[in-house]
Amino acid sequence: MATGKDRQKQLAREHHERQMQRRLEREQRNKRTAIIGSTVGVVVVVGGIVAAVAVLGGGSDPATEAASTPTASAPQDTAAAAAQPKPYDPATGTCGYVADTAGGQVKDVGMPPAEVKLKPATKTMTLKTNQGDIVVELDNAKAPCTVNSLEHLAGKGFYDGSKCHRLGSEKFPMLQCGDPTAKADGKAAGDGSGGPGYVMVEENLEGATYKRGVMAMAKTQAPGSTGSQFFLVFGDIGLTPDYTPVGTITKGLDILDKVNKAGVIGDSGDGTGAPKETVEIKDVTISGKS
Template identity: 65%
Template sequence: MSGKDRQKQLAREHYERQNQRRIEREARAKRNAIIGTSVAVVVVVGGVIAATTLLGGNGTSSATAASATPTTPANPSQTSTAAQPTAFDPAGGTCGYVADTAGGPAKNVGLPPAKVDTTPKTMTLKTNQGDIVIEVSAEKTPCTVNSFAFLAKKKYFNGSKCHRLGSDQFPVLQCGDPLAKADGKSQTDGRGGPGYRFVNENLKDAKYTRGVVAMANSGADTNGSQFFIVYGNAQLGPDYTPFGKVTKGLEIIDKVNKGGVITPGPDGTGAPKETVEIKDVTMSSKS
């Protein structure tokens, strides 16, 4: 092989490696840039503008075009000058919640108590479609469960509607935005929260299989009140706190899924035709 032929071969191999890396990056981004809340960010990559949130509210204002990763924080509250939430401290039995300074729409109810109860619990979502019972892991996700117990006591979720139903590729029902209209028209569904945020938990080897309940977020440690229930097997990276498992009522989600969405976004997701309204949320110690 001549020197010129060798150079051509090396150039071709280099191009093939670059192309393979690009394909892998795009596939990874499509898997991970699915579930988000809060503020949309405009990102310019390769001359293409993509409006992204990690698990956005609905198909029109969310992560439907998220094939790129932002290079700047998706949430102003994640900057180094803002107060940061802290993980569970076993010695003191406390979690550190902080105000969300991103400026998104919120139903403010104050901050959860720092002191956490880690005894096993069951959370029941009383909906217009029936009860959905979730066994939550206060031991593995103490800050998350403590937040839900606080919000349930404040009647925070009462009257809220699950605003986003997934697709075959993204089998989840997303709830927890107290301001969502879930009418297939609202451009702000999925941006509401409680006015505070807390840390990610239980991410090691996290899997999002049928029945798993996990937190939606807009980046690391930006958890608020939005969550999603998986009714299939969602191929997501370990970026969303899995804090419970449905033990009763999963057939309700299946029924809602069969009904489809009102106005599908580019990713096939949208507000469900079968409205799911949360009437009340209760948290009880597991018997």
């Protein structure tokens, strides 16, 4: 017959096992791609707020700075020897996308066309979600490789049916989306690790700020690691200028405010987690006139 001491030992052992499991899940999240450039919780994955610093991004709080950054999965050691993406070349009018060697889950829709055009200077991206439309004015003139990639992914239905997997808080006010494999249920440790199988350089970084209304791309800590994940900012985030600001939200901030108010499921320890109010992307279209 079990004694009181036996029961205490069992409870202590179970508590220790739960702690180790949570620690393992945190470490896995920190390696995922989240929103901003750090290797932390899911991006997107972000660390504290950057006061910052930086999946999703930055700061000085509690959990580690890395935890609150919008990041994507961190690259593996093999990435160092891999081909590096190249920025827009005005002489040839092309962008250099390369295969992503970081690992992670891939929804393969092919590589974007290398040739891009700087006109029109802006394009309109409409995210049709179960919560309503979120509309973004994309800065094609300053981030042509990124906009070209988004157009490619939208045209291939890459984002259709995907769920935004990471929501911040007042300290890290952003919603991270773009992982086509994310469950967004607060239980999937792999959320934030999915992508298109290719990466590109970061653009439009000079003087970049991440204030309410900005749409920016998530990445890992490594330069040239931007993929498909992005974050929508509904407050001001003190991130370092390392994440491509690709556009400005012109409609749908009220949706983000509503989702933020509902809170998160499964707080990862840095104040971010899957949104309780699910945001599922039904369709993405991009249009623009020369």
